[in-house]
Amino acid sequence: MCNVPYKDDLVKSVKEVIISIKKLRYNNIFKDDNITNNEKMALYIISKFKKDDKVSLIKLRECLNLAPSTVTPIITSLENKGYIDREIDKNDRRNIYLKLSKIGYEHIKLVDEKLTNSINEYIDFMGYENVENLIRLLNKTNEFVKMKKEEHKWKKYLNV
Secondary structure (H helix, E strand, O other), X not given: OXXXXXXXXXXXXXXXXXXXXXXXXXXXXXXXXXOOHHHHHHHHHHHOOOOOOOEEHHHHHHHHOOOHHHHHHHHHHHHHOOOEEEEEOOOOOXXXXXXXXXXHHHHHHHHHHHHHHHHHHHHHHHOHHHHHHHHHHHHHHHHHHHHHHHHXXXXXXXXX
């Protein structure tokens, strides 16, 4: 078990590094585009569907975990910028489908190339072993976050 002063130092260090990374904002790699963070997430989700497939607006809302009043302006903006195409179901006009336009696919491809290059630079800087350890630790962190999220869900459900 850690002694308290050492653990306090670890807590402080973790806070500092998280804040430092957050300030850098990974989006700086893509700062030249005119897309908001929510728009980037929407494009990413839409891009995960096959090229000729489309995603329903309802499914996109679920994936983004945002209110309809927040998603609608995102979609309108992406459509106005030419990144996506919107299609209304002829049989049920309440159903709206979205898919990447040609410009949207080109943008996603460029972002993927930039991201791949950045990750390759990071691996070269950190070294393979350190990156493998980081992946292991991030997966462990993800398990912890999921566990805490589930605990919170049950506490909320049980009114604890």
